[in-house]
Amino acid sequence: MLLAVVLLNSAVTFHNVWPTLGVHWPGELSVELALLLLALSVSNAWLGRTDPRVLTALAVVTVLFGLGRYIDVTVSALYGRDINLYWDGPQFASVAGMLVRVASPWAVAAVCAGATLVLAALYLIARWSLGQIDAALQTYSKLRLGFGAAGLALFGIFLLQRTMGILPFPRISIPVSSTYVAQVARIVGAVTGIANRSVPASPPLRSNLAALADSDVLLIFMESYGSSTFDRPEFERALRPARARLEAAIHDTGRGVVSAFVTSPTFGGGSVLAHLSVLSGVEVRDMDHYAQLMTLSRPTLVSLFRSAGYRTVAVMPGLRESWPEGAFYGFDKIYGTDALDYHGPAFGWWRIPDQFSLAALDSRELQPRPRKPVFVFFPTVSTHMPFEPTPPEQSDWQRMLTSRPFDAEPLRRSLTQTPVWTDLGKAYVSSVEYFLDTLASYLQARGRNNFVMIILGDHQPAANVSGEGASWDVPVHVIASSPAILAALQADGFRPGLVPVRPTAGRMNELGPWSAAAFGDPAHTP
Numbered sequence: 001m002l003l004a005v006v007l008l009n010s011a012v013t014f015h016n017v018w019p020t021l022g023v024h025w026p027g028e029l030s031v032e033l034a035l036l037l038l039a040l041s042v043s044n045a046w047l048g049r050t051d052p053r054v055l056t057a058l059a060v061v062t063v064l065f066g067l068g069r070y071i072d073v074t075v076s077a078l079y080g081r082d083i084n085l086y087w088d089g090p091q092f093a094s095v096a097g098m099l100v101r102v103a104s105p106w107a108v109a110a111v112c113a114g115a116t117l118v119l120a121a122l123y124l125i126a127r128w129s130l131g132q133i134d135a136a137l138q139t140y141s142k143l144r145l146g147f148g149a150a151g152l153a154l155f156g157i158f159l160l161q162r163t164m165g166i167l168p169f170p171r172i173s174i175p176v177s178s179t180y181v182a183q184v185a186r187i188v189g190a191v192t193g194i195a196n197r198s199v200p201a202s203p204p205l206r207s208n209l210a211a212l213a214d215s216d217v218l219l220i221f222m223e224s225y226g227s228s229t230f231d232r233p234e235f236e237r238a239l240r241p242a243r244a245r246l247e248a249a250i251h252d253t254g255r256g257v258v259s260a261f262v263t264s265p266t267f268g269g270g271s272v273l274a275h276l277s278v279l280s281g282v283e284v285r286d287m288d289h290y291a292q293l294m295t296l297s298r299p300t301l302v303s304l305f306r307s308a309g310y311r312t313v314a315v316m317p318g319l320r321e322s323w324p325e326g327a328f329y330g331f332d333k334i335y336g337t338d339a340l341d342y343h344g345p346a347f348g349w350w351r352i353p354d355q356f357s358l359a360a361l362d363s364r365e366l367q368p369r370p371r372k373p374v375f376v377f378f379p380t381v382s383t384h385m386p387f388e389p390t391p392p393e394q395s396d397w398q399r400m401l402t403s404r405p406f407d408a409e410p411l412r413r414s415l416t417q418t419p420v421w422t423d424l425g426k427a428y429v430s431s432v433e434y435f436l437d438t439l440a441s442y443l444q445a446r447g448r449n450n451f452v453m454i455i456l457g458d459h460q461p462a463a464n465v466s467g468e469g470a471s472w473d474v475p476v477h478v479i480a481s482s483p484a485i486l487a488a489l490q491a492d493g494f495r496p497g498l499v500p501v502r503p504t505a506g507r508m509n510e511l512g513p514w515s516a517a518a519f520g521d522p523a524h525t526p
Contacts, residue, residue: 001132007129023074031158040137059130063119157172208520217451229432239436246498249440260476261504278509311373318337329377348386362446455479458474459474460472
């Protein structure tokens with residue numbers, strides 16, 4: 001009976017062992033189990049032994065609570081944010097579909113069989129535990145009195161801890177039921193539209209873009225490029241040479257760079273929230289507001305550049321299906337996976353190395369003359385979890401457009417890389433280094449091209465990489481040959497060089513208005 005109580009309590013009070021998928025019990029107690037023991041004690045005293053069907057139902061509920069607890073503590077620990085089933089659910093389904101498509105049928109079958117066995121084992125343990133407790137309560141009247149009193153006492157302590165902040169001992173875990181209630185509230189709010197009523201007004205996005213002098217503008221969202229690349233000493237040391245190479249390429253080609261930290265609206269995932277926040281100037285922190293904003297007619301950086309005579313282009317190597325958001329933004333051209341037409345070797349699930357995407361953009365949109373100036377929106381994929389295999393770097397940019405972009409030996413070394421899921425830091429650093437070197441190589445190859453390049457992290461990597469308790473800050477670098485543009489951004493909190501400093505310049509959605517102002521003629525820009 002004591003073992004049964006310990007098992008049921010630990011099933012809903014465990015914590016995550018960061019940064020793994022494992023759990024441990026920190027000695028907390030469950031108020032929900034206390035109430036269950038109180039209810040079983042009263043029921044046994046008045047009605048006798050509990051109906052087996054009721055115990056079966058309670059065992060199912062226990063398993064559901066255990067699963068809810070596991071998802072809650074694991075997601076918050078590894079991704080640095082709470083789960084939202086309403087909009088995380090479809091993403092989980094997409095990831096599951098991705099894994100099913102890339103895994104062998106035997107692996108999929110093994111995972112399904114293993115999940116079934118785990119669920120069955122959890123149910124049997126819960127059912128056995130409840131049966132042992134109920135049998136003991138039926139046999140010993142003093143036990144009913146003891147469990148009833150303990151349940152009432154623990155519930156009272158829980159109320160005092162939550163309402164008045166007193167009685168720190170015993171430690172009582174956050175109830176799993178409150179997690180489910182919060183998820184239901186989010187779903188109801190999204191379905192009924194209540195959550196969508198607080199979408200803020202758009203800031204003014206007006207500029208004559210005179211300071212650009214018809215320069216191309218490349219807005220590059222570097223996937224998972226977070227402040228952890230500066231905040232974690234081991235990451236900063238490892239990336240210092242790549243940053244030095246990039247900064248040398250910037251100055252060797254007659255350009256300058258300013259940098260800052262901004263706070264992303266998301267963490268560890270949800271890149272589209274960052275994209276919309278920057279392009280619209282409205283902070284979008286969840287998919288409820290994202291979906292609502294997509295139904296409205298709002299000004300964006302895309303519409304600003306189109307109205308100024310720019311050709312607007314989206315380069316999206318991770319886009320494999322239809323993209324309804326394209327109608328909201330109104331891009332002139334969208335290069336998804338099919339339109340990019342990559343014939344080289346595949347690198348992980350996303351297949352297309354970022355260097356190819358940049359080479360294709362350069363060949364199809366930036367090199368042809370005569371043409372309009374181009375505004376480019378480019379969310380990268382090579383630094384996406386699990387970060388490996390990392391593509392080789394190719395100094396011959398024209399060769400990137402062929403079906404054999406890499407030599408055999410560098411390609412073999414790259415494709416044999418496999419991520420270590422319990423220690424992704426090394427792979428993460430390698431992928432960031434790859435993209436920084438890609439940018440340096442491109443700047444050297446196109447030293448005479450006149451463009452402004454904005455390199456921005458969409459969010460921090462998941463917390464199992466960025467670190468426990470990491471901030472939501474991301475770096476942004478603006479590379480330009482115009483001193484006036486760089487000076488205007490310095491007035492907004494940027495500093496010269498590739499190393500940003502705190503405090504943060506502001507929130508990510510403020511980048512749109514800052515950029516519009518910096519790109520305009522101060523005498524004519526509102």
